Amino acid sequence: MSITIADKDTENDLKIVGKNVKRSDALKKVTGTLDYVIDQKMPGMLHGKLLRSEYARAEIIKIDTTEAKAIKGVYDVLTGENLSQPVPRFGSIKEDQPLLADKEVKYHGEPIAIVLAVDEETAKKALKYVKVKYKQLPSVSTIEEALKPNAPIVHSNDQDNEKTNSNICGHWDYNWGDVDLQKENSSFTINNEFEFPMIHHFPIEPYSCISYPVDDELVIKTPIQHPFILRRVVAQALNMELSKVRAISNTIGGGFGGKGYPKIEPLAAYLAMETVRPVKITLSLDEGFFSARRSSAQVNICTGFNSEGFINYQDITIKYLIGAYADSAPRVAGKSSYLACGPYRTPNARINCEAVYSNTVPSTAFRGFGMPQLIWALESQMNEASKIVGLDPVDIRLKNLPEKGDVLIPGDNPVDGDWKQGLRKAAELIGWGKDNEKNKGKGIAIGIKNPIPASVSKSIVRLHADGSVTVSSGTSEMGQGAKTVMGQIAAEELGVPMNRVSVNLGDTSVAPFDTATAGSRSTVSMGRAIKSACDDIKNQIKEIIHELYTLKTSEEMIISDGYVKVHEKVISYAEILTEYMGPNLGEIVGRGVFKGTKINNHPMGGLADFWEIVFTASEVKVEKETGKLNINKLLNVSDVGCVINPLQAEAQEEGAAIMGLGHTLMEQLVYDNNSSKLMNGSALDYRVPTSMDIPDNFESDFIENHDGPGPFGAKGLGESGIIAVAPAVAGAVSEAVGIKMKDLPISAEKVWGLINNKK
Amino acid sequence: MENESFELEFILNGESKNIRVKHYWTLAEVLRSQEGLTGTKLCCEEGECGACTVIVDGKSVTSCIVLAPEVQGSNIVTIEGLSQDGEIDPVQEAFIEEGAVQCGYCIPGMVMSAKNLLDENDSPDEEEIKEALGGNICRCAGYYRIICAVQSAAQKYKEKVKVL
Numbered sequence: 001m002s003i004t005i006a007d008k009d010t011e012n013d014l015k016i017v018g019k020n021v022k023r024s025d026a027l028k029k030v031t032g033t034l035d036y037v038i039d040q041k042m043p044g045m046l047h048g049k050l051l052r053s054e055y056a057r058a059e060i061i062k063i064d065t066t067e068a069k070a071i072k073g074v075y076d077v078l079t080g081e082n083l084s085q086p087v088p089r090f091g092s093i094k095e096d097q098p099l100l101a102d103k104e105v106k107y108h109g110e111p112i113a114i115v116l117a118v119d120e121e122t123a124k125k126a127l128k129y130v131k132v133k134y135k136q137l138p139s140v141s142t143i144e145e146a147l148k149p150n151a152p153i154v155h156s157n158d159q160d161n162e163k164t165n166s167n168i169c170g171h172w173d174y175n176w177g178d179v180d181l182q183k184e185n186s187s188f189t190i191n192n193e194f195e196f197p198m199i200h201h202f203p204i205e206p207y208s209c210i211s212y213p214v215d216d217e218l219v220i221k222t223p224i225q226h227p228f229i230l231r232r233v234v235a236q237a238l239n240m241e242l243s244k245v246r247a248i249s250n251t252i253g254g255g256f257g258g259k260g261y262p263k264i265e266p267l268a269a270y271l272a273m274e275t276v277r278p279v280k281i282t283l284s285l286d287e288g289f290f291s292a293r294r295s296s297a298q299v300n301i302c303t304g305f306n307s308e309g310f311i312n313y314q315d316i317t318i319k320y321l322i323g324a325y326a327d328s329a330p331r332v333a334g335k336s337s338y339l340a341c342g343p344y345r346t347p348n349a350r351i352n353c354e355a356v357y358s359n360t361v362p363s364t365a366f367r368g369f370g371m372p373q374l375i376w377a378l379e380s381q382m383n384e385a386s387k388i389v390g391l392d393p394v395d396i397r398l399k400n401l402p403e404k405g406d407v408l409i410p411g412d413n414p415v416d417g418d419w420k421q422g423l424r425k426a427a428e429l430i431g432w433g434k435d436n437e438k439n440k441g442k443g444i445a446i447g448i449k450n451p452i453p454a455s456v457s458k459s460i461v462r463l464h465a466d467g468s469v470t471v472s473s474g475t476s477e478m479g480q481g482a483k484t485v486m487g488q489i490a491a492e493e494l495g496v497p498m499n500r501v502s503v504n505l506g507d508t509s510v511a512p513f514d515t516a517t518a519g520s521r522s523t524v525s526m527g528r529a530i531k532s533a534c535d536d537i538k539n540q541i542k543e544i545i546h547e548l549y550t551l552k553t554s555e556e557m558i559i560s561d562g563y564v565k566v567h568e569k570v571i572s573y574a575e576i577l578t579e580y581m582g583p584n585l586g587e588i589v590g591r592g593v594f595k596g597t598k599i600n601n602h603p604m605g606g607l608a609d610f611w612e613i614v615f616t617a618s619e620v621k622v623e624k625e626t627g628k629l630n631i632n633k634l635l636n637v638s639d640v641g642c643v644i645n646p647l648q649a650e651a652q653e654e655g656a657a658i659m660g661l662g663h664t665l666m667e668q669l670v671y672d673n674n675s676s677k678l679m680n681g682s683a684l685d686y687r688v689p690t691s692m693d694i695p696d697n698f699e700s701d702f703i704e705n706h707d708g709p710g711p712f713g714a715k716g717l718g719e720s721g722i723i724a725v726a727p728a729v730a731g732a733v734s735e736a737v738g739i740k741m742k743d744l745p746i747s748a749e750k751v752w753g754l755i756n757n758k759k
Numbered sequence: 760m761e762n763e764s765f766e767l768e769f770i771l772n773g774e775s776k777n778i779r780v781k782h783y784w785t786l787a788e789v790l791r792s793q794e795g796l797t798g799t800k801l802c803c804e805e806g807e808c809g810a811c812t813v814i815v816d817g818k819s820v821t822s823c824i825v826l827a828p829e830v831q832g833s834n835i836v837t838i839e840g841l842s843q844d845g846e847i848d849p850v851q852e853a854f855i856e857e858g859a860v861q862c863g864y865c866i867p868g869m870v871m872s873a874k875n876l877l878d879e880n881d882s883p884d885e886e887e888i889k890e891a892l893g894g895n896i897c898r899c900a901g902y903y904r905i906i907c908a909v910q911s912a913a914q915k916y917k918e919k920v921k922v923l
């Protein structure tokens with residue numbers, strides 16, 4: 001018997017993929033009927049409110065909770081001392097963060113006590129009656145201070161799980177070729193230092209989670225991107241079995257990395273176990289500023305070019321200022337620095353990266369995972385190089401971009417797309433080469449990143465007796481549209497209409513394992529897992545047909561569009577299942593797996609599944625009198641292999657670009673250097689882009705060569721759009737008024753100052 | 760003092776209400792905790808993000824900074840009140856069609872601001888739309904699709920009027 005599974009690799013065959021299928025959650029979202037965790041309550045639920053440290057670093061001498069406990073409606077008030085000893089600590093990379101401060105606070109805003117009360121109002125009120133006596137200790141909040149020989153050490157205490165005698169949390173080196181030799185052989189050497197500030201994710205949905213015990217299981221409902229990581233971290237911190245912890249992440253009101261790794265969940269889980277009641281902890285938006293941020297970075301970059309403008313070497317030193325606890329910051333540092341030479345052919349490289357602890361909010365993953373910081377430096381360097389070498393900014397990039405199939409980083413997957421095509425497209429769309437009006441300039445930059453190497457996604461797809469389908473996957477829906485896209489992939493593969501596919505996401509007790517919803521990986525990795533689960537279903541159908549119809553070897557069967565054609569008959573899935581198992585009695589369960597290539601001893605643990613690349617261009621007008629920028633146009637061209645849902649893909653690109661414009665023009669967390677206190681942690685003081693700040697024109701375009709590893713040749717998207725915005729804008733500003741930006745944001749004051757200094 | 764409560768009478772999505780509330784409660788709290796209308800979202804709680812936008816007596820307000828006594832006798836419309844007889848409002852329809860929705864958390868507030876704009880101005884230009892939505896932060900989308908949705912909703916309203 002031979003089987004034909006209709007080949008859907010040509011665009012014309014696709015019925016659901018590549019179409020503007022409406023988001024499956026949109027109706028609930030526009031009518032306000034979608035329940036986020038913050039909207040939910042349970043009978044007997046206790047509300048937790050956190051008391052946070054007033055100081056960046058201090059010894060806790062005494063916490064007096066008597067008065068607070070006496071308030072009507074207060075169930076309990078707990079400090080680190082009241083928890084099981086030693087105080088449980090959690091973390092995805094290092095188990096270093098105590099559930100509540102353990103004798104010492106390490107950053108301004110660190111949780112030191114929690115009030116549990118019958119409602120939030122009472123909990124908030126009681127907080128005011130908790131009295132804390134601190135002994136202030138010296139702190140550090142900048143890279144310079146943290147690395148001074150006599151600097152206060154963030155993790156110097158015995159109770160710290162990860163005691164260190166310096167503030168260096170981790171160190172990474174990547175080398176190839178011979179940089180020292182090339183230093184003598186280069187015609188042009190350019191040396192610069194660039195800085196990138198701390199940025200807050202600012203999701204509109206505040207952090208909120210509910211944890212409760214059911215029988216011998218502990219449930220945690222929370223908007224978290226990586227439910228399986230949460231499950232592991234809680235199980236480790238509370239010494240439980242994985243099977244006893246259930247993480248449910250149904251819908252997330254914006255994540256951007258800030259809701260990737262556990263924050264308040266381990267404490268809520270602990271309290272639910274202790275009180276045997278549902279415990280809800282909700283943070284205010286302002287408290288979000290004390291929970292997650294992007295690490296700031298200082299990048300020293302020295303580049304050598306030969307006389308024709310080819311890169312000879314890159315010598316790059318990176319220092320990331322991370323917070324008081326590791327969270328995922330070491331991974332951000334180690335992984336992004338690996339790609340510090342960006343998309344260019346770099347025959348010789350020396351990359352040196354350090355993650356430096358400080359008494360500030362723990363930094364974590366943030367859209368782009370370190371690449372916006374590094375690409376800011378690299379592409380600003382390329383802009384300057386174009387002037388020094390005497391080549392147009394587009395030409396110098398074209399010259400140094402590799403061809404498809406070339407090595408990018410020795411030992412990793414080769415270049416997987418036509419990058420020059422992307423750059424040319426961006427240049428064409430912005431009108432590169434046309435004369436600029438006075439005080440107007442154009443800038444172009446390339447962003448790149450790799451997904452999570454050696455990751456795993458699994459999925460279960462069930463074909464029910466009536467022909468409807470359920471997809472279960474550990475991916476979470478954070479607005480990126482996974483719920484819709486995963487449904488589209490299954491619908492396309494099985495040939496059933498979208499409205500017959502249900503998608504269950506983010507529940508560790510329902511879905512099989514998935515590494516993470518991050519790194520723009522889900523469409524590729526989970527998409528592949530779903531596709532393979534659908535193939536599994538088709539193979540089982542094949543076996544069933546074989547059993548039912550005893551086919552001769554020469555006879556053909558075709559499975560396509562929800563039907564099987566056999567013996568000149570066209571039979572629906574429902575008919576096959578009914579005939580085989582009886583009416584409404586069964587289902588076919590398909591299992592699917594995607595596993596990235598794991599390589600022992602590889603610095604990343606495995607190969608990049610694809611290279612996520614973006615070409616960003618902008619046109620900017622500078623108001624010389626005030627320094628104010630008017631962004632006339634911003635555009636992104638991304639190589640995504642195949643667009644599964646054009647409307648959502650464009651929306652992702654757009655959102656990423658505007659978020660990038662935020663850190664380019666206005667966003668920055670400000671710490672007071674003396675006290676290490678966060679000065680602008682509120683919506684009032686920390687400005688993000690509004691509808692009034694967007695460029696006059698925005699455009700996004702995709703390169704679709706169907707050459708990605710994902711279903712239908714897809715590559716990932718979602719992060720790329722943010723990566724190269726800052727250097728593209730800075731390049732345009734430099735063209736317009738001849739100034740050189742070394743740090744962000746590009747505020748009007750800074751621009752005005754640089755214009756006037758130049759005179 | 761703190762426990763002082765009073766009778767609040769108001770019209771909520773067309774229905775008369777008479778409930779006991781505390782004088783220091785915000786309208787957002789009344790809607791979410793007392794009335795169970797969680798479609799009105801809370802984010803910054805200081806009037807800066809627009810997630811909690813509702814329409815009070817024909818004007819859009821950020822309900823997190825409006826105190827309960829201020830809405831005595833008012834007519835309040837929330838996101839739950841926009842759909843009628845199971846049919847969603849053209850603004851909501853347009854938001855879905857134009858791909859203006861991502862995580863969705865800002866959307867109820869955004870829809871209410873858009874609705875309020877179109878009630879006052881049936882053909883807003885781009886600048887007017889940007890201004891009307893200037894107090895509504897969306898961290899996911901880039902606003903373009905939201906602006907398109909408002910333009911398309913304006914069109915839909917006009918067509919609806921023609922049909923009537």
Ligand code: FES
Nearest residue numbers: 802804806809823
């Ligand atoms: S929650 Fe009311 S304006 Fe932000």
Ligand code: FES
Nearest residue numbers: 862863897898899
């Ligand atoms: S859709 Fe997420 S904040 Fe607007």
